[in-house]
Amino acid sequence: MKILILGHKGMLGGELFSRFSFGHEVAGKDIDGFDITSAADCRDVIEEVGPDCVINAAAYTDVDGCETDRDVCFAVNAQGVRNVVEACGDSACVVHFSTDYVFDGTKKEPYTENDPTNPLNVYGQSKLEGERYLREMTDDYILVRTAWLYGKKGRNFVRTILEKAENADALEVVADQVGSPTYTRDLAGAVQVLVEGGHRGLYHLTNRGRCSWYEFALKIIEFADLEGRVEVRPITSDRLTRKAMRPAWSVLSAMKFSNLTGRTLRFWQVALKEFIDENRAWLTAKSTETSHGVVKQS
Numbered sequence: 379m380k381i382l383i384l385g386h387k388g389m390l391g392g393e394l395f396s397r398f399s400f401g402h403e404v405a406g407k408d409i410d411g412f413d414i415t416s417a418a419d420c421r422d423v424i425e426e427v428g429p430d431c432v433i434n435a436a437a438y439t440d441v442d443g444c445e446t447d448r449d450v451c452f453a454v455n456a457q458g459v460r461n462v463v464e465a466c467g468d469s470a471c472v473v474h475f476s477t478d479y480v481f482d483g484t485k486k487e488p489y490t491e492n493d494p495t496n497p498l499n500v501y502g503q504s505k506l507e508g509e510r511y512l513r514e515m516t517d518d519y520i521l522v523r524t525a526w527l528y529g530k531k532g533r534n535f536v537r538t539i540l541e542k543a544e545n546a547d548a549l550e551v552v553a554d555q556v557g558s559p560t561y562t563r564d565l566a567g568a569v570q571v572l573v574e575g576g577h578r579g580l581y582h583l584t585n586r587g588r589c590s591w592y593e594f595a596l597k598i599i600e601f602a603d604l605e606g607r608v609e610v611r612p613i614t615s616d617r618l619t620r621k622a623m624r625p626a627w628s629v630l631s632a633m634k635f636s637n638l639t640g641r642t643l644r645f646w647q648v649a650l651k652e653f654i655d656e657n658r659a660w661l662t663a664k665s666t667e668t669s670h671g672v673v674k675q676s
C-alpha cells in the first residue's frame with residue numbers, strides 16, 4: 379500500500395512511520411512543511427502522494443495548553459481532521475487517533491466503543507469533534523481511541539520520571555487517576571493489524587491492565603533499578619494546580635479488537651520493561667521536554 383503519515387515526527391507518528399516502512403511505500407509530513415489546519419495543504423499533499431491510506435497522527439496534544447489555546451486546539455484536532463477527510467474524498471482510507479479523555483471517568487469499568495462520551499476538558503472536546511467529522515463524512519475510516527502513550531520520541535512520562543529521579547530523593551505522583559500505560563510500539567503493531575486486515579470502524583486500543591500514575595511511576599523506578607534510591611509518594615489530584623481537569627478513570631476495553639482479530643496487546647508492565655531495557659541511555663539523557671503526570675520533587 380501507499381501510506382501517508384501526517385505528524386510522522388511525533389511520538390506515535392514516528393513509530394508508525396518505522397513500522398509501516400517495512401512492506402509499504404510510506405511518505406510522511408509534519409508541522410515543519412505542512413499545516414493540517416490548512417485545507418489547501420491537505421489537498422496538495424494528498425494529491426502529490428496519492429495514498430491508499432492516510433494515517434493522521436498530527437495533533438495538538440498539550441492538554442493544559444488547550445485550555446488557553448482553544449482556537450488552535452480546535453483548528454488542529456477538529457478542523458484538521460475535517461480537512462484530511464475532505465482531501466481524501468473516496469480515494470483513501472483515513473486512520474485517525476482519539477483519546478480516553480472523551481470520557482468523564484465516572485464509569486468504573488473499562489469503557490467500550492459504545493459508551494457515551496462526556497469530555498471534561500477542551501482537549502477532549504476538540505478530539506471528540508474531530509471524531510464526529512470523521513464519522514459523519516466517511517465510512518472509510520479506522521478510528522483508534524488510545525491512552526497514556528509513551529515511546530521513543532517527544533513528551534514522555536517514563537522519561538520525565540527517570541529525569542526527575544536523577545535529581546531527587548523523592549517524587550510525588552498522583553494516585554487517584556487510573557488508566558492503561560501504552561507503548562507506541564504495541565499500538566503501532568495493532569494499527570498495522572487493522573490496516574492490513576482491511577478493518578474499518580472505531581476501536582479502543584491500549585496495553586492490557588491498569589494502574590494509577592503513581593503505580594506507573596513505581597514500576598518505572600523498579601525497572602530502571604532505582605528502587606531504594608528514589609522514594610515515590612502518592613498524592614491526590616487536588617494537590618496539583620493544572621488548567622485541565624482529567625478523568626479519574628481512563629481504562630478502555632480493547633475487547634472489540636481482540637474479538638475481531640484474535641490478538642491482544644501485552645500487559646503494560648511487560649511492554650514497559652522492554653521499553654526501559656532497550657532505551658536506558660536515551661531515557662536518562664538530559665531533556666527540556668515536559669510531561670504530564672509527575673508532579674513535584676522534594
Ligand SMILES: NC(=O)c1ccc[n+]([C@@H]2O[C@H](COP(=O)([O-])OP(=O)(O)OC[C@H]3O[C@@H](n4cnc5c(N)ncnc54)[C@H](OP(=O)(O)O)[C@@H]3O)[C@@H](O)[C@H]2O)c1
Binds near residue numbers: 475
Ligand atoms: N500522548 C498521549 O498520551 C495520547 C493519548 C491518547 C491519544 N493520543 C492521540 O494520539 C495521537 C498521537 O499523539 P502523540 O502523543 O504522538 O502526539 P505528538 O507527539 O504531539 O505528535 C503530534 C505531531 O503533530 C504535529 N503537529 C502539531 N500541530 C500540527 C499542525 N498544525 N500541522 C501538522 N502537524 C502538526 C506535532 O508537531 P509539534 O510537536 O511541533 O507540535 C507533532 O509532530 C494524537 O491524535 C493524540 O491526540 C495521544
